[in-house]
Amino acid sequence: MIKIKRALISVSDKDKLLDLAKVLTDFNVEILSTGGTAKLLNDNSITVTEVSDYTKFPEMLEGRVKTLHPKIHGGILAKRNDDHLKTLRENNIETIDLVVVNLYPFEATIEKPNCSLEDAIENIDIGGPTMIRSAAKNFESVAVLTSCEDYDLFIEEFKKNKGALDRDFRFNLAKKAFTHTARYDAAISTYLTQDEGHFPNVLGQVLNKEMEMRYGENPHQKAAFFKFNKEIPGALSNFTQLQGKELSFNNLNDSDGAWECVKSFKEPTCVIVKHANPCGVCSAKTPSDAYQGAFNTDPTSAFGGIIAFNVEVDGAAAELIMKQFVEVIIAPSYSSEALKIFQTKENIRLLQVPLGHSTNQLDFKKIGGGFLVQSADEHELDIDACEIVTKLKPSPKDLSDLKFAWQVAQYVKSNAIVFCRDKKTLGVGAGQMSRVDSTKIAAIKAENAGLSLKGSVVASDAFFPFRDGLDVLAQYGAKYVIQPGGSMRDSEVIEAANEHGLVMLFTKIRHFRH
Numbered sequence: 303m304i305k306i307k308r309a310l311i312s313v314s315d316k317d318k319l320l321d322l323a324k325v326l327t328d329f330n331v332e333i334l335s336t337g338g339t340a341k342l343l344n345d346n347s348i349t350v351t352e353v354s355d356y357t358k359f360p361e362m363l364e365g366r367v368k369t370l371h372p373k374i375h376g377g378i379l380a381k382r383n384d385d386h387l388k389t390l391r392e393n394n395i396e397t398i399d400l401v402v403v404n405l406y407p408f409e410a411t412i413e414k415p416n417c418s419l420e421d422a423i424e425n426i427d428i429g430g431p432t433m434i435r436s437a438a439k440n441f442e443s444v445a446v447l448t449s450c451e452d453y454d455l456f457i458e459e460f461k462k463n464k465g466a467l468d469r470d471f472r473f474n475l476a477k478k479a480f481t482h483t484a485r486y487d488a489a490i491s492t493y494l495t496q497d498e499g500h501f502p503n504v505l506g507q508v509l510n511k512e513m514e515m516r517y518g519e520n521p522h523q524k525a526a527f528f529k530f531n532k533e534i535p536g537a538l539s540n541f542t543q544l545q546g547k548e549l550s551f552n553n554l555n556d557s558d559g560a561w562e563c564v565k566s567f568k569e570p571t572c573v574i575v576k577h578a579n580p581c582g583v584c585s586a587k588t589p590s591d592a593y594q595g596a597f598n599t600d601p602t603s604a605f606g607g608i609i610a611f612n613v614e615v616d617g618a619a620a621e622l623i624m625k626q627f628v629e630v631i632i633a634p635s636y637s638s639e640a641l642k643i644f645q646t647k648e649n650i651r652l653l654q655v656p657l658g659h660s661t662n663q664l665d666f667k668k669i670g671g672g673f674l675v676q677s678a679d680e681h682e683l684d685i686d687a688c689e690i691v692t693k694l695k696p697s698p699k700d701l702s703d704l705k706f707a708w709q710v711a712q713y714v715k716s717n718a719i720v721f722c723r724d725k726k727t728l729g730v731g732a733g734q735m736s737r738v739d740s741t742k743i744a745a746i747k748a749e750n751a752g753l754s755l756k757g758s759v760v761a762s763d764a765f766f767p768f769r770d771g772l773d774v775l776a777q778y779g780a781k782y783v784i785q786p787g788g789s790m791r792d793s794e795v796i797e798a799a800n801e802h803g804l805v806m807l808f809t810k811i812r813h814f815r816h
Contacts, residue, residue: 304469305399306329306331307332307397308331310334312335312429313402313450314405314406314407316342318453319339319402319450320343336352336361357374373396374433376393377395377396378398378437378444400444400447401447403434405431405483406426407425408490411425413532426490431486434479435483437476438479438483441472441473448478456475485508487506488507492507508532509529510531511527511529512528512529513526517550518551519552523551525551527551535659536659538558538561543652546651549630553651556608557608557630559580560574560575560610565657566709570589571584571585572593572595572609574599574607574609574610575608576606579714581599582596582599583710589614592611593622598726598753599726599727599729599730605626606628608630610633612657614637617637631644631651632654633653633655664678667816683709685702691796694805695805696782696805703724704782707721707761708761708784710730711813712763712813714732715816716815717732717736717762717764718732719744722761723757729744729751730744737762737767738771738774755778756779759783759784760783762785762786763812763815764812766795767789768791769797769798772804776802782804783806785807
């Protein structure tokens with residue numbers, strides 16, 4: 303046990319501070335403080351010694367130098383052994399047993415719309431991290447508090463031990479302290495090294511654990527959900543779970559694919575995902591029509607799937623959904639009627655996520671021993687800018703369906719082939735080594751669902767390397783094709799399209815998804 307006799311308190315976030323300070327005073331702990339913190343404590347009749355009075359050295363350089371002094375850091379860093387204590391006495395330094403510090407609001411500052419580099423630099427704390435790290439390093443003798451969220455637990459332990467703290471408690475506080483300064487430094491590094499078009503040599507990303515998962519993709523794997531420290535508008539990570547069982551690793555993984563796909567559409571749209579691939583997508587006038595169109599694409603795969611909407615789910619849509627088994631439903635909102643209907647099946651997981659859009663996100667893909675990092679695939683197609691490469695030309699309605707098919711294909715694992723008509727998917731072929739095989743699988747899916755592909759629109763996420771892909775599409779009844787183009791054999795592919803009487807557009811951009 304270490305008895306707390308002297309505390310240094312200097313905080314930017316003063317939430318719950320008075321409660322903490324009053325408890326320390328009750329146990330006759332001497333309090334050292336600075337600036338606004340000292341003023342707040344004094345104004346509330348809590349006795350405080352200003353650091354400048356304690357060190358006999360004034361604050362200077364517009365407050366940049368306050369606590370950077372041997373009397374402060376000697377008191378924090380000294381071990382409680384004879385040699386160190388003797389040195390302290392020889393230099394008229396007292397021990398400091400508790401450091402309560404949180405840092406200048408750097409992250410809040412850089413989030414402001416008009417934040418300048420000068421503002422950001424001025425909000426880089428120097429003395430605070432130094433005191434925190436000193437106290438955390440010397441946890442055998444010193445306790446450190448960096449978050450007001452820990453004050454209540456500290457007070458409980460402090461009172462229980464009559465003004466002292468045990469080693470395990472101090473060690474846990476030290477671990478939190480180092481995490482706190484690491485997160486702070488990572489935020490500064492990320493901000494200062496950001497450069498459009500280039501990645502920094504060291505990539506710092508701060509992630510906070512939101513929840514433990516029961517297991518990962520498989521029961522023998524451990525898993526947890528971590529969230530970026532910075533909120534990303536429109537991201538699935540902003541979800542609120544309204545009801546249902548505990549979320550699993552696979553639930554969230556598949557939900558992300560469904561949500562990213564559905565929010566890319568402007569019209570009311572429903573996306574159903576199974577094993578990370580959309581198995582049905584439909585845009586319609588109402589959520590119930592959108593759901594029915596998506597479900598009809600592949601009722602078998604929709605069983606136990608993830609259903610996402612980009613509009614409020616109403617009672618009519620809820621009634622339809624309740625006829626199938628569903629793992630997760632995602633939407634920006636739910637009507638009161640829909641909520642009542644879903645409550646009759648309390649295991650259904652309902653997630654509410656605010657719509658939004660953010661740019662310049664990074665996409666991470668794991669490999670053994672590291673990550674591949676790329677910018678997000680955020681390209682929005684201008685259908686009118688696409689090149690029409692065939693003799694036959696599309697109508698405005700055809701162009702609308704072609705754009706719909708292209709948007710869906712962007713979220714299907716490569717090789718991706720998507721048959722559509724009237725803004726509804728008819729068959730989806732995903733993740734095959736051969737584009738022709740993806741086409742055949744999509745056609746089989748449509749046949750199993752009783753859907754005709756005659757006159758359909760087809761999107762391919764990457765170019766057709768040979769004409770055989772076009773031959774197969776025509777065989778199944780497709781009449782419109784949208785693809786990136788760029789193959790060495792584009793001329794052969796265009797010739798095949800003309801032979802079959804197809805309309806074909808080149809987007810000149812691809813959407814590989816692995």
